[in-house]
Amino acid sequence: MNLKYDCKNQFDMFIRDCHADIKKSFNDSLYKVFCRIYTVNYLKNRIETERFTRTEYFKIVFSCLLESVQLLKSNYLRGSVLVLRSALENFLKHAIFTVQGNSININEKSYLANKKLYDNLIIDENPNTQEYSTFLQLLNSQMHNLYHNISGISHSLVSGSRDNIQSYFSDLSQINMEHFRSTLDLLDKASDLILDWLLIICQTSLKNWEKEHLSELLSVPFGPKRKISTYKKLTHKDFIEGFNALI
Secondary structure: OOOHHHHHHHHHHOOOOHHHHHHHHHHHHHHHHHHHHHHHHHHHHHHOHHHHHHHHHHHHHHHHHHHHHHHHHOOHHHHHHHHHHHHHHHHHHHHHHHHOOOOOOOOOOOOHEEEHHHHHHHHHOOOOOOOHHHHHHHHHHHHHHHHHHHHHHHOOOOOHHHOOOOOOHHHHHHHOHHHHHHHHHHHHHHHHOOOOOHHHHHHHOOOOOHHHHHHHHHHHOHHHHHHHHHHHHHHOOHHHHHHOOOO
């Protein structure tokens, strides 16, 4: 099966009933997000990598990603952002679970507490693998910043919230292009971070894949340059040793 061809066919079906203005202005950006979710779905169902997604937290993550995209496509922008926030919360919990093998120290209420816990776990488990630890800490910080931005939008009466107030059912079909674009941008960043992090979590399996197969998978969400850099990262000796220290 050609993965890029299959992904494009699925996207065409997904976007078919979308509002004409959304398809005209945001088709390519939505496709990028869809490709990342397609890749995440492939990894969670592939027999060699599904064990890296086998937590209740990840089930919530993937469900929230699907719901967030569907809500966005249907022009329920505030709902899309709120669900996306839950995806980030639970992905961090999933990442912690993959390191420590249980949920004992996971804080169910504080994102910041979990961020600090993950950073400490990475440092403790990888004292001699600085490159690997630094990269994971960078992903952790980037996701925290995104989570902070989303929380500000969902909890505060910022300009985006004021501009997206619906007066009655008839208003729900009106597309606020600027607000749609900003919501899609959040989803774009979140899906990119989740996929990047998941690829690292799955690394001990991916490093053993045939080059052609791994390259084909990476070509679904990434362009040529990003595909090459990600491939090198996944097969880099220090990164492999870094993850081996965690399992």
